[in-house]
């Protein structure tokens with residue numbers, strides 16, 4: 456049984472389609488990233504799955520239940536972290552959890568839930584009207600986890616979170632997935648989706664553009680990997696002649712970027728450079744970033760997809776030069792991603 460299955464799911468407002476003919480299957484136990492820019496239709500899809508709004512056309516099942524005819528059965532087994540949720544400002548975090556535990560019949564202790572999301576127990580005594588956005592988001596995540604749901608639906612879960620909170624949420628998502636929970640995770644932040652998701656669906660302007668694993672997206676996008684070489688002097692050899700090389704450019708930092716579709720071209724390019732007498736100071740390989748993939752599949756500039764997360768930070772920070780030299784940042788892409796997420800959290 457699929458955790459989520461939609462057939463021609465469509466929502467129109469007047470002549471405008473918020474979602475057009477969505478055909479999507481999310482398997483049980485997978486972490487599925489639903490990626491798209493502002494206004495792509497992510498929240499509309501989630502609202503349709505939970506029967507908060509009704510489709511103009513088409514249908515959907517969640518955990519085998521029809522979303523319109525068996526809404527209670529759906530909501531009973533789904534944990535939801537909605538985008539833009541409302542809390543009762545004068546009630547404490549504890550009261551919110553107690554309410555969620557009572558309405559879901561959950562057996563967890565409020566303290567265990569608070570600890571899991573990293574919300575201070577003393578803060579849980581305070582009215583939520585005093586909470587920061589990140590604290591409110593942590594409380595909402597704790598409420599979503601109540602009752603050990605079979606499906607977690609998280610709409611922009613990192614909204615308002617600091618980098619530590621982002622990591623906490625990613626750990627929760629991984630733990631839930633290990634436990635067999637399906638996670639449907641909407642985001643416009645590419646790095647966060649790639650950090651936790653088994654598969655990704657890219658939504659653009661109400662249309663599902665593609666669904667695949669990150670590796671599959673890389674392969675199908677045609678966006679090649681690049682060999683970035685720091686050479687002591689301008690090479691006198693035409694690397695563009697090598698079979699499988701698709702592009703050769705000199706970057707702003709003076710390094711040579713050789714983009715290739717065929718991995719065999721990488722070694723050939725290095726050999727050709729050495730044979731030409733060039734002195735190779737350093738080299739590295741850059742894989743296409745998710746931003747590159749998004750652009751390849753939608754034709755949309757990835758800068759419009761996310762605020763504050765630079766593709767240069769994400770994909771290329773490991774090539775930072777230090778002391779004006781060409782040393783490679785040994786902390787690698789994970790560090791780069793953490794750096795990028797620091798940006799996001801600001």
Ligand SMILES: Nc1ncnc2c1ncn2[C@@H]1O[C@H](COP(=O)(O)OP(=O)(O)OP(=O)(O)O)[C@@H](O)[C@H]1O
Pocket residue numbers: 468472473491492493494495496497498499500538643
């Ligand atoms: N009640 C409504 N009336 C008219 N248009 C709507 C309504 N709700 C959503 N839309 C439109 O539907 C489209 C999809 O909106 P939706 O909120 O699903 O996007 P999203 O991908 O969740 O965006 P974001 O990342 O900004 O949350 C947008 O163009 C939006 O303006």
